[in-house]
Amino acid sequence: MTSAVASNLLSDLLSGPRPAEWEKLREEAEARLARRDLPTTSDEDWKYTDLKALAGITFGPAPKATVDISGHLLPEMVGTRQVFVNGHHAPHASCASAVAAGVRFLPLSTASEACHALGMVGPTHNQSPFEDLNTARFEDGAVLLVPKNMKVALPLHLLFITKAETPIAVFPRLMVVLERGAELELVEEHHGKGTYLTCPVVEIRLAEGAILHHERVQRDSDEAFHLGTLKAEVAKGGQYHSRTLSFGARLSRQQPWVRLAEGAEATLDGLALLDGAQVADTHSFMLHAEPHASSHQLHKCIVDGHARAIFNGQVLVAPKAQGTDAKQQSRNLLLSETARVDTKPQLEIYADDVKCSHGATVGALDPEELFYLQSRGLNADDARNLLTYGFAADVLTHIPVASLRRTLRQLVMARTQAASLGDFA
Structure with a gap:
């Protein structure tokens, strides 16, 4: 444009x-x-x-x-x-x-x-x-x-x-x-x-x-x-x-x-399920302005079709923010050869006494995990769908409102085609 x-x-x-x-x-x-x-x-x-x-x-x-x-x-x-x-x-x-x-x-x-x-x-x-x-x-x-x-x-x-x-x-x-x-x-x-x-x-x-x-x-x-x-x-x-x-x-x-x-806590977790030609972009900024604060970010994307996910997560630790504890993870699952993820976790640290970590993974489903599930009786499609659902499920587990948790679980199961797996999922 x-x-x-x-x-x-x-x-x-x-x-x-x-x-x-x-x-x-x-x-x-x-x-x-x-x-x-x-x-x-x-x-x-x-x-x-x-x-x-x-x-x-x-x-x-x-x-x-x-x-x-x-x-x-x-x-x-x-x-x-x-x-x-x-x-x-x-x-x-x-x-x-x-x-x-x-x-x-x-x-x-x-x-x-x-x-x-x-x-x-x-x-x-x-x-x-x-x-x-x-x-x-x-x-x-x-x-x-x-x-x-x-x-x-x-x-x-x-x-x-x-x-x-x-x-x-x-x-x-x-x-x-x-x-x-x-x-x-x-x-x-x-x-x-x-x-x-x-x-x-x-x-x-x-x-x-x-x-x-x-x-x-x-x-x-x-x-x-x-x-x-x-x-x-x-x-x-x-x-x-x-x-x-x-x-x-x-x-x-x-x-x-x-x-x-000082002493504050923050959790910024995210989950995006994308297919078709969808685009989902998250640009987060976490400012540790004072001492002894902690933050945790877990951002997950499941990307299919021609969809694209973007994650840019910046954590800034100010000079006086000693004792900071900051963790950031970007985990991404690609379900098609045309899906795309661009991820960039960032740490900008100006204090000495801190515990900070970040990481990013982008990949397809693990062939060994697929093989194991098929050896236990699941067909290839069901094994794929179960692993895809499992990738998303841990973000949903901590939702405190039970009816919302159930609704979103059903939505994710439908989107990952895992609904037919019943108790397996």
Whole structure:
């Protein structure tokens, strides 16, 4: 995609109606966008992810719509959900009757006390233009505020659903604030039908000792473009544990950025299942800013057909971050000769007393393991499918919400054609 085409696309996306709220924040985002174009493969961070497919599509504004969410309900969270359709809050589909007293889980448009915190997480320089697009054009979003020392018993469910009769652009927004000692499980899901561009932005602030378990599921339409940003700041002794599972979208990109204070912990695990001509890109940044923090990243991709996976994971250990413990692994399974993976784990260390490691593997199924399973009675296809499922299964094992874990297990079994194996899988 040329610079001129990128500029035209950016202009088109900014030409829609501009919501009146948060005026200063929007002006700053538009000013940053005015100084840059959308990225091309000439940009180092985008060299493997070509956005030219966006250039041939005109994305209009997203209208309000209604949807049937019965297929998305999870038993543990029937009364703890907020739903947004095409970027607009959907009261008809939301139900917060079981949300614990004191927890604020509501649309951003009705949470004036949270407005001052928007855009305050992470750096604003050199950020993704799609984050700025979101800030300039989001209609509404979700706010989640948990008070001091509250351990929320029931997980909360956030559904972003896109219904596109014609190509549209949507800009989901989420802000999560946990006060000191608070604890929460959050499930964030993205679903859709049709051709659309979605640019979600998630901002997370965890105060001292707060703990957030965050499950993120991307099941967008096969014709969708998902370009997301997540920023999290974890204060002293806090914990942020995240799993991102990517199944849908023609092209998806996740950009998690996490800053760890003294003694903080973070987990950034991911699983992507790709086939056809799908592209999934993860560019993560883990900043160990202060001493004795720990982080763990396990990112897995199963790539079939002509699909392509990209992983670039950067861990930066600041000079005063002595005692850092950081581990990063990128593991990738290729199921066809035309599948492709580009992986680049990175460590940038400016402290002396640290334990840091990283590694990457890219390969096909192990012939010896296939032979062993066939010697135990499985045919060649079933052996292949069982090993493929097993490669993905350990990421799913740690999902704390049982019904979500079962749903995703069934989805992975179906995608890996392992469903017929019953107890073997």
